[in-house]
Structure formats: structure tokens, C-alpha cells
Amino acid sequence: MIPRYSRPEMVALWSPATKFRIWYEIEAHACDAMADLGVIPRANAEAVWRAKDVEFDVARIDEIEAVTKHDVIAFLTHLAEHIGADDARFVHQGMTSSDVLDTTLNVQLVRAADLLLVGVDRVLAALKARAFEHKDTVRIGRSHGIHAEPTTMGLTFARFYAEMARGRARLINARAEVATGAISGAVGTFANIDPRVEEHVCAQLGLTPEPISTQVIPRDRHAMFFATLGVIASSIENIATEFRHMQRTEVLEAEEFFSPGQKGSSAMPHKRNPVLTENLTGLARLVRMAVVPAMENVALWHERDISHSSVERAIGPDATITLDFALHRLANVVEKLVVYPENMMRNMNKFRGLVMSQRVLLALTQAGVSREDSYRLVQRNAMKVWEQGADFKTELLNDVEVLAALTPAQIEEKFDLGYHTKHVDTIFSRVFGA
Numbered sequence: 001m002i003p004r005y006s007r008p009e010m011v012a013l014w015s016p017a018t019k020f021r022i023w024y025e026i027e028a029h030a031c032d033a034m035a036d037l038g039v040i041p042r043a044n045a046e047a048v049w050r051a052k053d054v055e056f057d058v059a060r061i062d063e064i065e066a067v068t069k070h071d072v073i074a075f076l077t078h079l080a081e082h083i084g085a086d087d088a089r090f091v092h093q094g095m096t097s098s099d100v101l102d103t104t105l106n107v108q109l110v111r112a113a114d115l116l117l118v119g120v121d122r123v124l125a126a127l128k129a130r131a132f133e134h135k136d137t138v139r140i141g142r143s144h145g146i147h148a149e150p151t152t153m154g155l156t157f158a159r160f161y162a163e164m165a166r167g168r169a170r171l172i173n174a175r176a177e178v179a180t181g182a183i184s185g186a187v188g189t190f191a192n193i194d195p196r197v198e199e200h201v202c203a204q205l206g207l208t209p210e211p212i213s214t215q216v217i218p219r220d221r222h223a224m225f226f227a228t229l230g231v232i233a234s235s236i237e238n239i240a241t242e243f244r245h246m247q248r249t250e251v252l253e254a255e256e257f258f259s260p261g262q263k264g265s266s267a268m269p270h271k272r273n274p275v276l277t278e279n280l281t282g283l284a285r286l287v288r289m290a291v292v293p294a295m296e297n298v299a300l301w302h303e304r305d306i307s308h309s310s311v312e313r314a315i316g317p318d319a320t321i322t323l324d325f326a327l328h329r330l331a332n333v334v335e336k337l338v339v340y341p342e343n344m345m346r347n348m349n350k351f352r353g354l355v356m357s358q359r360v361l362l363a364l365t366q367a368g369v370s371r372e373d374s375y376r377l378v379q380r381n382a383m384k385v386w387e388q389g390a391d392f393k394t395e396l397l398n399d400v401e402v403l404a405a406l407t408p409a410q411i412e413e414k415f416d417l418g419y420h421t422k423h424v425d426t427i428f429s430r431v432f433g434a
Helices: 009-015 016-036 044-051 060-066 072-085 097-132 153-178 194-203 220-247 275-288 291-296 309-336 342-347 354-366 371-389 390-396 409-412 424-432
Strands: 139-144 146-152
Touching: 009 097, 009 309, 016 060, 016 072, 016 097, 016 194, 044 072, 044 354, 060 072, 072 097, 097 153, 097 220, 097 309, 097 424, 139 153, 139 342, 146 153, 146 354, 153 220, 153 424, 220 275, 220 291, 220 309, 275 309, 275 371, 291 309, 354 371, 354 390, 354 409, 371 390, 390 409
Parallel strands: none
Antiparallel strands: 139 146
């Protein structure tokens, strides 16, 4: 990803230097295990560890690869330059390139998940704080973009919190599913390497041995990982879309923080645009772009091919770096979101009581009027509000058929906002606990 949408912690995880460091650790731990089993001399394993403080020369490895056309061989050749050809002769014994590449990829994905969880937790903390801040801030709920019935801004934040909490649980599961390693040799039979080597390497790297690998770790694990990132990105877009709507000039119930000196338009000095949430919408699309290729990687020829390799070299860094950036950008938006309760109430009253139509409908049916007639009576008066700008309650109080079923006091009571917020505490207890 480009620096504009990257955070250094996640970028560093995918750097060549980090990759080669993990390759080295895999090879060194494997040598340790083989020395413990008496397969190679202990002195040779110790010689490999003497390179633990070496800064591997990425340019030199690239130079060797230009000749060998093989990245793992290029790295092993460079390692031998540091520890000597004789001491390096047992490195990679019985292993195949995928043992190093696949195990490394999974180490990186696990570490990426840990960084992503930090971002998710920051978003959750921000949503929870704003939910309690605006638990009783009444705003109009909308369906199809049209005024529906009253809700609260706190409930809006709370539902986003619940959605992101589900995303967090999925990410934890995806992390566990991809946290496997394989040091099983060509076609995965352990013919030339003891399974105990795999167990040792995985234990040192915080992984679980893959129960059965071919020459590669099964890619359904990775498909689930990237699908989970895609779902979390969609949740980010869901939140961003709501805030974008709320910032529309005609709505203006909330807006992104506009800092001193910030400019909204090169042409129109009055503009304050929802640029951060629009950006999040775009970033979500980039993350989801990785999902289908990850799923297509599941089907490989026989015990292995490398059709998945080029895909993963791109989507591994791109999807995790982008989502990491997006999570922290979203957290910043939520933390600083400017909320306008007065505008919420103004929008609520824009159609003069119309949002209470269901209460009147239900009251009429409970008073003995058929549902069909109740709907007709309420809609008849509601259309006067839509088309003539009338006041809904006034029209009801002047409707002889409505008054035949409901008293004026009963009609008045149906316009109490508190009716719609009486279960907010119950919902909050479900989302956040007692």
C-alpha cells in the first residue's frame, strides 16, 4: 500500500527485513530440533545461531536471486556467507521451500491479526464511550432513507459497537485458524524430516503444527482469514455511510471534526466535507478486493502449485495494512465526531408529528377498529402532512372517525417521545452488559 494509507507498525511487519528474519528463525529452530534428535551435529546448529544478530542484506539476497531465480535458495546462500559453507551444510535439511514460505506467511498473518485487534479495540472503546454519552439523545430513525420512528443516537453507536464486537470475535477465530505451521518436507510426508522438528519450530513461533499438509498449508485457512477482514471492512463502511448521511447539509445531525486551518474545497471556501468517512468507504473496497482471490487460492494442483503465491504476496500486505489504517482512522472519526442534538430534534419535528403514526394505528385497532380501517384513517391524515404541510396531531383531533374511537387525551398521549425510548436501558444491557 502507498504511505498515505499505511501505519508504520503494520508496514514493518511485511518488510523484506522482517520476512528474512522469520525465515532465519525457522531454519535455526529446525537445526536445533535436528541436533536434539541427533540428525545433525550440535556444533552446526550453534553455528547457525551465531548469525542471530546479523542484519541480512536485502540487496545482496536480491542480487543472488537474480541468478538463482529462487528466493529461498538466495537467502540460504546469503546465510552461508555469514556462517560459512561447512556450518551451513545442514541448514534446510529435509525441508522444502514451502515449509519456510507458508510458515512465515502464517506468522505474519498472526502478528497482523494482533495489530488489527488493537485497532478494533480502539474503535470499540470509542463507540462505547459515545453510546453512553448519547444514550438518551433522541433522533429520528430512518428506513429507506425516510423518516420512520424515533430512536436515540446512543442506540446508533451501540448497534455499531455490537457489529464491531462480532467482527472482533471473528478475527480472533480467524487468527487461531491461520496460526499453523508446516515443516513436513516435499509433498508433506515427513520422508526426510522428523515430525518432531515441525513440532519444535511451531512451538517456538507460537503456532500449531498443521495436522496434514501437502507441500503447502491448506489455503481454506487463508480464505477464511481474508474473508473475515472483508467483513470487518464492510462494517467500517456501514458506520462510515451512516456518518456521511448525517453530515449532509439537509440533515446535519453530526459531522466529522473540522480542524483549524482545514480546507474543504479548492473552489468553495464554505465547504466542510465528510472526507474521512468517504475515504473509509473506498478503503473498505480495497480490503474486500482480497477476498475472492483468497478463496480462489484454495484450489491448487495435487500436492502443490504456486498459483496462490503471487496473489498472497500482494493481498497479505495490502489487505492488512489497509484495514489497519482504516480501523484507526475510524476510531479517530468516532472519537471526534461532532453531534448536533438540536438538529436531530428539528429533523424529528420536520413533518409535525408524522413519526407517531404507528402508535395511532395500534391505538385504533385496540379500540376495536379493523386494521384496514385503522390504516386508512391514519394514512388519510398522514398524507395531509406530506402534501399540505399540516400538523398530524391537529388533523387527528379534527377527524370525526378517529374521535369516534379515541378521546383527545388518548390521541395526545400517542405523541409522547418517551414511549419510544423506554427500553433503551434494556438494549444497552444486552450490548454492554449489566
